[in-house]
Amino acid sequence: xxxxxxxxxxxxxxxxxxxxxxxxxxxxxxxxxxxxxxxxxxxxxxxxxxxxxxxxxxxxxxxxxxxxxxxxxxxxxxxxxxxxxxxxxxxxxxxxxxxxxxxxxxxxxxxxxxxxxxxxxxxxxxxxxxxxxxxxxxxxxxxxxxxxxxxxxxxxxxxxxxxxxxxxxxxxxxxxxxxxxxxxxxxxxxxxxxxxxxxxxxxxxxxxxxxxxxxxxxxxxxxxxxxxxxxxxxxxxxxxxxxxxxxxxxxxxxxxxxxxxxxxxxxxxxxxxxxxxxxxxxxxxxxxxxxxxxxxxxxxxxxxxxxxxxxxxxxxxxxxxxxxxxxxxxxxxxxxxxxxxxxxxxxxxxxxxxxxxxxxxxxxxxxxxxxxxxxxxxxxxxxxxxxxxxxxxxxxxxxxxxxxxxxxxxxxxxxxxxxxxxxxxxxxxxxxxxxxxxxxxxxxxxxxxxxxxx
Numbered sequence: 001x002x003x004x005x006x007x008x009x010x011x012x013x014x015x016x017x018x019x020x021x022x023x024x025x026x027x028x029x030x031x032x033x034x035x036x037x038x039x040x041x042x043x044x045x046x047x048x049x050x051x052x053x054x055x056x057x058x059x060x061x062x063x064x065x066x067x068x069x070x071x072x073x074x075x076x077x078x079x080x081x082x083x084x085x086x087x088x089x090x091x092x093x094x095x096x097x098x099x100x101x102x103x104x105x106x107x108x109x110x111x112x113x114x115x116x117x118x119x120x121x122x123x124x125x126x127x128x129x130x131x132x133x134x135x136x137x138x139x140x141x142x143x144x145x146x147x148x149x150x151x152x153x154x155x156x157x158x159x160x161x162x163x164x165x166x167x168x169x170x171x172x173x174x175x176x177x178x179x180x181x182x183x184x185x186x187x188x189x190x191x192x193x194x195x196x197x198x199x200x201x202x203x204x205x206x207x208x209x210x211x212x213x214x215x216x217x218x219x220x221x222x223x224x225x226x227x228x229x230x231x232x233x234x235x236x237x238x239x240x241x242x243x244x245x246x247x248x249x250x251x252x253x254x255x256x257x258x259x260x261x262x263x264x265x266x267x268x269x270x271x272x273x274x275x276x277x278x279x280x281x282x283x284x285x286x287x288x289x290x291x292x293x294x295x296x297x298x299x300x301x302x303x304x305x306x307x308x309x310x311x312x313x314x315x316x317x318x319x320x321x322x323x324x325x326x327x328x329x330x331x332x333x334x335x336x337x338x339x340x341x342x343x344x345x346x347x348x349x350x351x352x353x354x355x356x357x358x359x360x361x362x363x364x365x366x367x368x369x370x371x372x373x374x375x376x377x378x379x380x381x382x383x384x385x386x387x388x389x390x391x392x393x394x395x396x397x398x399x400x401x402x403x404x405x406x407x408x409x410x411x412x413x414x415x416x417x418x419x420x421x422x423x424x425x426x427x428x429x430x431x432x433x434x435x436x437x438x439x440x441x442x443x444x445x446x447x448x449x450x451x452x453x454x
Contacts, residue, residue: 054380055449060095060102062430062447064116065423066157071095071447072116072123073102076436077109080130087111088437089128094157097449107162108155119181122197123155124165145169152176154197166199175217180225185234189214194223194230194257202230205260207253213239218331219276223257231258235265235276237283252283252311265311275331280339280371281307284332285316304333304342306371315374321346333369336426341452342369343429345417346378364417366431366450379450382417385433427452 062071074090081087090110093102111128129151131138141147150172152165167174167186175187179194183202186193190213193204207215218235233254240249249269253262266283274283282304289299306315333342346365366379398406419432434445 051452052379053451055097055451057095057097057100057447057449059445060447061419061432061434061436061445062095062421062449063092063113063419063432064421065430066094066116066120068423068425069097071097071430073447074110074113074436075104077106080128087128087130090436092123092125092155105155105157105160107160108153112150114152114176115178117178117181121157121181123157124176124178124184125153125155127151127153148172150174163197165195165197167195168193177217177220179220179223179230179234183223183225183230185217185220185223187215187217187236189216192255202228203257205255205257207236207238207255208262209238209240216273218252218274218281221277229258233257235274235281237271237273240267252281254309265309266305266307266313268305271305273331275333275335275342276309277335277337278339279309280335281309281311282331282333282335282342282369282371283307304344304369306342306369306374315371317369317374317376319346319376334420334422334429335371336422336429337424338426340371340426341422342371343367343379343420343422343431344369345420366417366420368429380448382433385446385448 060073061075063074064072066072071094073093073095075093077089077091079086079088088111090113091104091106091108092110092113093104095102105123108123108125109128110125112126114124114126116123131141131147138147146169148170150167152167154163154165155161156163165176165184167176168188171186171188173189175185177185177187179185182197184195184197186195190209191204191206192215194202196202207213209215215236215238218237220234223230223232223234233256235252235254237250237252240251249267250271250273251264251268252266252271252274253264255262265281268283268285270286270288271283274281276282285303285305287301287303288297289301290297292298302319302321304315304317304319305313306317307313333344335342344367346367363381363383365381367376368379369376398408400406416434416438417431418435420429421431422429428449428451430447430449432445432447436445
């Protein structure tokens with residue numbers, strides 16, 4: 001963007017108490033500043049006293065930064081219905097934040113956006129596939145393994161050329177993460193491979209774990225591309241159902257791609273995933289605070305562990321409320337490239353939404369953690385981003401009453417925040433209100449960019 005003359009990020013947190021029987025409750029509520037003004041971007045936009053500026057871009061869904069003035073966007077192209085879901089086919093565009101013009105790549109049929117290369121020249125994505133259920137084509141695809149195969153494609157943003165990336169069969173849930181301008185880490189959950197954009201394998205190995213001890217990638221910025229070989233390590237979390245301690249839980253490990261040496265860094269029963277950038281690791285954390293009531297931990301509280309590369313905990317942060325996936329399925333927290341800040345989405349409550357209790361305020365908020373101090377700052381609530389012409393969306397769920405009778409109930413749909421992404425300088429983050437992959441919210445998608453001082 002043209003102007004980043006904004007105040008320093010000021011972080012403050014306060015606490016008050018509160019517990020509810022049908023919520024994942026939290027003993028503190030952070031102080032928040034009301035009345036954040038959200039306006040269309042102007043080069044000389046007035047900075048507010050909160051230490052950051054928020055700019056709105058209507059009717060676009062940003063998914064990655066290309067440079068300071070351009071973002072990659074996704075646009076709904078068409079859709080098809082499977083037996084259990086509706087799949088959205090999308091194309092991508094390069095959108096200029098200043099001119100509000102775009103360069104479209106409408107030949108792309110994007111089902112899942114997998115990332116943009118570090119040099120911002122290539123887009124990796126999974127192609128949308130439509131095979132009618134129980135047809136002969138569907139049966140043949142199931143028998144051959146093609147049905148559960150993610151067709152990974154490479155889009156050249158300079159030429160528009162689309163090519164195939166050869167990956168393993170039965171990879172429907174696999175992760176594919178850029179590690180350099182032409183190398184990708186393919187995570188198949190019980191084994192991994194570093195491949196190039198043609199599928200050539202440069203290094204591969206297995207994780208130490210049981211059949212269901214899936215591994216999820218946490219960080220890849222320590223892998224070095226030497227051209228004809230790779231070295232360094234990546235970080236991952238792994239389930240421990242069959243682990244040494246005999247407990248269900250998670251361990252954080254590093255894997256040396258050259259020697260295949262595995263180092264255990266942190267072991268916990270109360271975490272799921274982590275994110276690593278630079279020398280900083282942030283890991284989700286929770287505490288059940290007692291036994292379950294009818295299978296539900298009604299007093300569960302949430303937090304975050306900030307640690308260094310060796311697993312030493314530097315900050316044990318207690319969060320006032322719950323948190324949900326912020327656009328990245330492998331981590332509730334999105335670290336900035338320099339590791340100084342982490343963004344996440346805070347949910348007002350957890351359990352009421354799941355079990356069908358009255359949820360009169362399903363609001364969510366974008367928050368940012370200062371990883372050095374542990375302080376948390378609320379940036380904006382989703383309710384303040386809602387367009388005037390946007391209706392209240394509801395979803396119908398089935399719940400059992402106290403007598404065991406199943407009844408249908410309408411509850412408000414939670415506002416959708418997705419695609420949280422930091423720019424390369426760690427001074428701005430973008431996020432989307434709404435999503436082109438949401439079949440219920442087709443026309444209310446806007447991108448917001450929050451700019452902090454360097």
